[in-house]
Amino acid sequence: MDFTDVSLTALRVFRAVAEQGTFTAAAASLGYTQSAVSRQIAAIERAAGAELIERRREGVRLTAAGRLVMRRATVVLDEIDAAARELSGLPAQAATVRLGWLPSAGAVLVPRALAALRDTDPGIQVVGREGGTPALVRALRAGSLDLALLASAPPFRPPDDESPPLAVQTLTERALCLAVPAAHPLARGDFVDVADLRGQRWIASSASGEDRLMGVWPGLDERPEIAHIARDWLAKLQLVAAGCGLTTVPAVLVSAAPQGVRILPVRGGPQEQRRLLLARPPQAPNEPVTRVAAALRTAALSSGRPDAS
Secondary structure (H helix, E strand, C coil), X not given: CCHHHCCHHHHHHXXXXXXXXXXXXXXXXXXXXXXXXXXXXXXXXXXXXXXXXXXXXXXXEECHHHHHHHHHHHHHHHHHHHHHHHHCCCCCCCCEEEEEECHHHHHCXXXXXXXXXXXXXXXXXXXXXXXXXXXXXXXXXXXXXXXXXXXXXXXXXXXXXXXXXXXXXXXXXXECEEEEECCXXXXXXXXXXXXXXCCCEEEECCCCCCCCCECECCCCCCCCEEEEECCCHHHHHHXXXXXXXXXXXCHHHHHHCCCCEEEECEECCCCCXXXXXXXXXXXXXXXXXXXXXXXXXXXXXXXXXXXXX
């Protein structure tokens, strides 16, 4: 089979696997069975005469040949989608920027930046989605995002180890904060001592997996009591307001805290710094991407400070 005979379906499946990180997740996103996804990947690799995807226990990774195919496949699929729009009578999506963001960035920073863009650059359409940092990095590599807002914690390693590296800029570096019910004894001061966090009830993001303790203050020398599981930031902060527990928050969410919640710095122990990163693919961006990036930088600079309450 010659590579010029590769089907569009195979290219879409290949992009989904690269973006989702596993065959199972790609199958779910496309509405296919996992065996159907495996067959399409096997077909495109036979046509390429090379392994395009490295199967690893923690998920897939594109090989050098896979990255080459992905760059070309993204252009082909975008052009096909544009042709489909024109044939159906819909206007072409000119000046579209595809943006991905973390849930915390989506609560404050992204809406603020998009509101500013409507005034300064009304011709730019921003489309995108929310996700975790690993998924957003995969989407950047797969060519389905132009920009992404990512999180980074010490020791502040690059988002991935692929080459060439993503273009990454630090928008903010601020201390992790604590959301405390306003009626809680810990809310009486201007900061919380880390020693006073022992024995507290916590609102975390997940019951299992790598983010199980997201929401619990890092490094506590006890097994934390997780009272509630909530992934949505609004739900987590409303649970705090109701007196159901404490949760950690990035400083960007200071201005989003509802009534009944105090956002406080934590003193004592190692400094828990967090970076908000703006990442894009390594190639030079076009003007609309540059304009959106500038709006995000401005919004980040004006976002809340960790000592606000």
